[in-house]
Amino acid sequence: MTTIAHVEPVSKGTTGASFKKKGVGSALTTIATWIIGLIFIAPVFFMILTSFHPEVKASLNTPQLFAPLTLDGYKQFFGSSSGQSPWPFVLNSVLCSVISTLLVLCFAIPAAYALSVKPVRKWTDVMFFFLSTKFLPAAAGLVPLFLIAKAVGGLNQIWFMIILYTAMNLPIAVWMMRSFLADIPPALFEAASLDGAGLIKTLLKVIAPIAGPGIASTSLICFIFSWNELFLVNVLTSTSAAQTLPAFLPSLVTSQALFLGKLCAAATAVSLPVLIAGFAAQDKLVQGLSLGAVK
Incomplete structure (x- = not known):
């Protein structure tokens, strides 16, 4: 005589609640990651944006995000006017x-x-x-x-x-x-x-x-x-x-004045080769840094 074991059915409500909790947790993790990433990238974004602002607008204590854009800072840095x-x-x-x-x-x-x-x-x-x-x-x-x-x-x-x-x-x-x-x-x-x-x-x-x-x-x-x-x-x-x-x-940075626009343009230009190299080799970098992580 064959005995058939009785299997309790899984409650749909419990399964749905579990998936819902996992979904909420994943969403919160994603939001927190984006917030942390934006906090870290905000100073870099502000530096790049300020490098395109006129010196009069760049030196204001209250930053103006929608100030007119210009290449004067880069021209002064790479040109003869930089000293x-x-x-x-x-x-x-x-x-x-x-x-x-x-x-x-x-x-x-x-x-x-x-x-x-x-x-x-x-x-x-x-x-x-x-x-x-x-x-x-x-x-x-x-x-x-x-x-x-x-x-x-x-x-x-x-x-x-x-x-x-x-x-x-x-x-x-x-x-x-x-x-x-x-x-x-x-x-x-x-x-x-x-x-x-x-x-x-x-x-x-x-x-x-x-x-x-x-x-x-x-x-x-x-x-x-x-x-x-x-x-x-x-x-x-x-x-x-x-x-x-x-x-x-x-x-x-001289004793005469702090030319913030030109300084941000110079800092952006100095950082550009590293950023280009990083973006060009990002797939190799991620793959290389992950080698040996999983045995």
């Missing part, structure tokens, strides 16, 4: 950021490959050593850096700033690249070794295509850190021969 041309500082920023980022990748990828693929004893101690270099505040090492720069002739020299930016970004790049390379199956490296591929060929033909998103995200972060760095370049340089754009911006 000092910003183009030497733009060139220095590009050289320091691009060259230091390329050097960081040249050093970080082989180091991460050795720490993630090759058997290295006490690799955790090595990674902690890299991380410990970021514990010391930049101000604490300023006097030794200044004395070293003075001894080797690195004051007001762009090559010394490139070396500093490379050393500054190398620890975080090694940490990031190791987490990316650790997710690559070891069988790929074994297959490349059996095919007779050396280290350089393995890095170029095997690692680079697979770890492309990780390399892109690491490059973007190192570029941003180098582009925005102000403390070291403000102390170790004093002329346009080596100063970068972040060190040029404070010179727009």
Whole structure:
């Protein structure tokens, strides 16, 4: 004789209430996320909007959102009326950021490959050593850096700033690249070794295509850190021969007046390369930063 178990029917009211609660909670989370995002983006939006306002309207204590729009701030910043041309500082920023980022990748990828693929004893101690270099505040090492720069002739020299930016970004790049390379199956490296591929060929033909998103995200972060760095370049340089754009911006604030429109235009122009790079590589950045998050 077959016994049929009795199954209690699920109450439609309970199920509907559960779905309703989840829907309300999801809606509240979405609204809160949008509010937080707008709070963070509001100062940036106000800076960009003020850069297009005439100086008379931009300097008012009560901001006027619907003031007439003009390009005078950008013309004054890039033109001869700004007092000092910003183009030497733009060139220095590009050289320091691009060259230091390329050097960081040249050093970080082989180091991460050795720490993630090759058997290295006490690799955790090595990674902690890299991380410990970021514990010391930049101000604490300023006097030794200044004395070293003075001894080797690195004051007001762009090559010394490139070396500093490379050393500054190398620890975080090694940490990031190791987490990316650790997710690559070891069988790929074994297959490349059996095919007779050396280290350089393995890095170029095997690692680079697979770890492309990780390399892109690491490059973007190192570029941003180098582009925005102000403390070291403000102390170790004093002329346009080596100063970068972040060190040029404070010179727009003079004792005569605060030209807010021109200053906002300059800040927007300085931020534009980072924003363009971020938007161009946003898919690679998200994909790279999510590598290793799910095992």
